[in-house]
Amino acid sequence: MICCINPNCEKPENPDGQTYCITCGVKLVPILRNRFRMIGFLGKGGFGRTYLAEDIDKLNQRCVVKQLAPNVQGTWAINKAVELFKQEAIQLQQLGQHPQIPSLDAYFEQDNYLYLVQQFVDGDNLLKLFQNRGIWQESQVKQLLLELLPVLKFIHEQKIIHRDIKPENIMRRRSDGLFMLIDFGVSKQLSGTVMSRLGTQIGSDGYTPLEQMQGGEAYPASDLFSLGATAFHLLTGVYPFSLWVEHGYSWTANWQQHLKIPIDNGLALILSKLLAKDIQRRYQSAEEVLKDFQRQSISTPTPTPTPAPISTPTLTLQRFDFEVVTVNARGNITNRQRRQAQFISENLGSGAILDLISIPGGSFMMGSPSTETGRSNDEGPQHNVNISPFFMGKYEVTQKQYQAVMGNNPSNFKGAKHPVEQVTWDEAVEFCRKLTQKTGKSYRLPSEAEWEYACRARTTTPFYFGDTITPDLVNYNGNYPYGSAPKGLYREQTTDVGIFPPNAFGLYDMHGNVWEWCS
Incomplete structure (x- = not known):
């Protein structure tokens, strides 16, 4: 398929091999700037149009x-x-180093039109996810915030305010479940700003705070209101726009009346402060919100399990002892320590038992330093993340456990105690759903941040064993050693x-064997 880039064309999509647009008759541009092949039409607005393209210089990698x-x-x-269009390009170039913000690939002019090319995020925005799956659980919303x-915090430190945070501008990347913040205000800034010289109305009604709607002023606290x-x-499933039309900003004072079920008081207090009508009563920085989450995690006596029950009348905690080892750069064990962890057990039937380790809350530097061997670009920049207590499976889900819950075993390498494999992300989510239904408790996949926090177990080295791994410690292809091993x-x-051997939290096989899905 080839797309017509005439901004006035009503139906820009044409079959391959076409020289002139079927709809408008304009000569087609098969390759823009000798690099970008337009293959799909994504949408249009007051600022112009958006296309899906292939970047020839990057082996036909998709881009926007x-x-x-x-x-x-x-x-x-x-x-x-x-x-403003140029401003977004500058912002993307400045912010695109963050793994949760699309990067800028190009900015240029051709045939009297300006073009901005950015990373393509393959996934769905949160509005679409909400429409498909319904109201989110408390734990999912908390994960989104964290x-x-x-x-x-990162973009505000760069002196940039997003000004249009809403479900449509947050995407969940399909490959790893990572939340991506998109659309840094071009279309919404243009559609509002160019309307009047007297004032600037940037944002979306219902999600935009009072100070931004009245005078066009936006601060870090303004973005926090929109996130709230x-x-x-x-x-709640209630559109803020509908409440804004009927009640103005008064709805923010009693937002909890729209809850279908009560939520944790700690999260309710945080949301109330995020949604404060008066900016002076609102959180002034993302760091303040994260600190409140951290304080709550420290003071909460009963941890919030992941992917184990997040609400249960009683938790019978058991203890087990294990040994943690540390290796040097050559992979030789240099230290052994005895540790102890708490866990709970869930009987899945058919002789399958699921043990879940209690993971303490805390904060850590997510990602890896730029100097780390074999580091990928999406592992940086490093940033601090606060994690609430939760539970995580002691082992990878075994074939016996999967069979007990799902009634089938798709694995290639059969074995009751082998980890289940050949499982898609959707099937992993369905496993959690059925496990919830089977036990009467709530289960979910861990977030990427929770998984990395649990894997590191308070270590900062490339592996929780130390600077390297060996096949004596991890099941992987030993023909490709890491570092000096x-x-x-x-x-x-x-x-x-x-x-x-497990890590310091008592979790096994966090390195090697099979990959794990995150939410």
Whole structure:
């Protein structure tokens, strides 16, 4: 398919091999700037159009091309549109180093139109997820806040305010479940700003705070209100716009009356402060919100389990002892320590028992330093993340456990104690849903931040064993050693869970064997 880039074309999509657009008759541009092949039409707005494209210079990697063609009149309005379009490009270049913000690939002019090219995020926005799956659980909303607050902290430190945070502008990447913050205000800034020289109305009614609507002023606290309104929408199923139309901003004072079920008092207090009508009564920084989450996690006597029950009348905690080992750069064990952890057990039937380790809350630096060997670009920049207490499976889900819950076993390497594999993300989510239904308790996948926190177990080295790993400690391809470690055994199949040493939290096989899905 090839797309017509005439901004006035009603149906821009054409079959391959077409020279002139079927709809408007304009000559097609098969390759924009000798680099970008337009393959799909994503949408249009007051600022112009957005296309899905392939980047020839990056082995046809998909990207998003924004074309500036403002539907406004007058020199001032057009100049303002150009200024804001360039401003977004500058912001993306500045912020795109963050793994949860799309990066800028190109910014250029061709045939009297400006173009901005950015990273393509393959996933769904939160509004679409909400429409497909319904109201979010309290734990999911809390996870969203804990993952996005560090992103807001990062952009605010760069002296940038998003000004249009809402479910449509937050995407969940399909490959890893990571929340991505998108659309840094171009279309919404243009559609509001170019309307009047007297004032600037940027944002979306219902999600935008009073100070931003009245005078166009926006601060870090303004973004925090919008994030709170987004959380409210997902948690209650009520559109903030509808409440704003009927009640103005008075709804924010009694937002809890729209809850279908009561929520934890700690989260309710945080949401109330996020949604404060008066900016002076609101959180002033993302760091303040994160500190409140951290204080709550320290003072909460009963941990919030993940992926174990988040609400249960009684938890019978048991203890077990284990040994943690540390290795040097060559993979030789240099230290052994005895540790103890608490856990609960869930009987899944058919002789399958699920043990879940109590993971203490805390904070850690997520990602890896730029100097770490083998580091990927999406592992940085490092940023501090606060994690509430939760429970996590002691082992990877075994084939016996999966069979007991799902009634089937899709694995290639059969074995009751082998980890289940050949499981899609949707199937992993369905496993949690059925486990919830089976036990009467609530289960979910861990967030990426929770998984990394649990894996590291308060270590800062590349692996929780130290600076490297060996096949004596981890089931992986020993023909490809890490760092200074020697080559070793390649088993070419999965192994029983729990046969290698655990990390300091008492979790096994967080390195090697199979990959784990996150939410």
